[in-house]
Amino acid sequence: MKLKSLLLALVFAPTALMAAERNDLPSCYSLARIDEFRSAPSGRMLTVVVDQTTPLTTDLQRTAWGHIKRFMQPGDKIRLYSFSAYLEGHYTRLQFAGELEKPIAEEVLGNVPMMATRKFDSCLKGQPAMLFQRFGKAFAGTMGKSSSDIPRSEILFSMKAVAEDLSKAENVNEHVILLMSDMLEYSEFGSFYQANGIRQIDPNVEMAKVEKQHLLTDFNGARVYVHGAAFVPTAAKNGYRSGKMIQNLEGFWRLYFEKSNASLQGFGNPELTLAVE
Numbered sequence: 001m002k003l004k005s006l007l008l009a010l011v012f013a014p015t016a017l018m019a020a021e022r023n024d025l026p027s028c029y030s031l032a033r034i035d036e037f038r039s040a041p042s043g044r045m046l047t048v049v050v051d052q053t054t055p056l057t058t059d060l061q062r063t064a065w066g067h068i069k070r071f072m073q074p075g076d077k078i079r080l081y082s083f084s085a086y087l088e089g090h091y092t093r094l095q096f097a098g099e100l101e102k103p104i105a106e107e108v109l110g111n112v113p114m115m116a117t118r119k120f121d122s123c124l125k126g127q128p129a130m131l132f133q134r135f136g137k138a139f140a141g142t143m144g145k146s147s148s149d150i151p152r153s154e155i156l157f158s159m160k161a162v163a164e165d166l167s168k169a170e171n172v173n174e175h176v177i178l179l180m181s182d183m184l185e186y187s188e189f190g191s192f193y194q195a196n197g198i199r200q201i202d203p204n205v206e207m208a209k210v211e212k213q214h215l216l217t218d219f220n221g222a223r224v225y226v227h228g229a230a231f232v233p234t235a236a237k238n239g240y241r242s243g244k245m246i247q248n249l250e251g252f253w254r255l256y257f258e259k260s261n262a263s264l265q266g267f268g269n270p271e272l273t274l275a276v277e
Helices: 003-011 058-071 114-144 155-166 203-212 243-259
Strands: 044-051 077-083 093-099 174-180 222-227 262-268
Touching: 044 058, 044 114, 044 155, 058 114, 058 174, 058 222, 077 114, 077 155, 093 114, 155 174, 203 243, 243 262
Parallel strands: 044 077, 044 174, 174 222, 222 262
Antiparallel strands: 077 093
16 A cells, blocks of 8 residues: 555544554454454453552552452453652553453354364463563552652642543443552642641642642542552651541542542551452
8 A cells, every 4th residue: 555545544544443442461352363252341440540659568569469459350451550740750651551351252152163262262261360460560660669759749630630541441431440649749739748747637728729720630430449548658757647637638538539520438548458349
């Protein structure tokens, strides 16, 4: 095909072809060349968001990993985002995107060539291990770059970008977000830190600042779980967090998510003990 003809073909190509959804995992249906028999996904997507200004302990990272592995079922999608400040190498990034496929539906199984079925089943059997291996590598790399030395966490700007991205996800009607952050320094104009400690806040006063900056967003009804809230490294001074401080911190974020079309289901301070579901 001549270059001019190729360019014209791309211009008039369907939108889905031009902007295919990212998937870092090979499709078993495509590998077996039986895409026409593809089972519908579950409609669920887990989005893991890592604040790289919060260097969580190994135990807290391990707990998060357990939540992720327990959540994922055939048909589910998963994404991993990282953020910190608006600095080179630290802005919001999609680190991984993948999907666990469902088996071929029983009602169409008889129409699939036997050799293709065998190839598909072999691929599908190893798909979970491959997903967790690749996601785990990206997750470990992301956590490994976390540092309290990174200035200015931009939670609100970053979460707004993530929400806009999620609104474009294909075949998803159930969003679940696992947000790993201390939730203390939420923007350039707002922080709950004071003299290396945490200050007392009024959730409604802080929310008024957020609304003034137009930083509410739409999470499309997502269920949100926070892991690492109010976390302070053991070496930090003035690290005491009273029950009232934690209560106000949770109150602010509950209000933020409610106003951004989401529900705060769990607020781990720092460890999330509820199941992510």
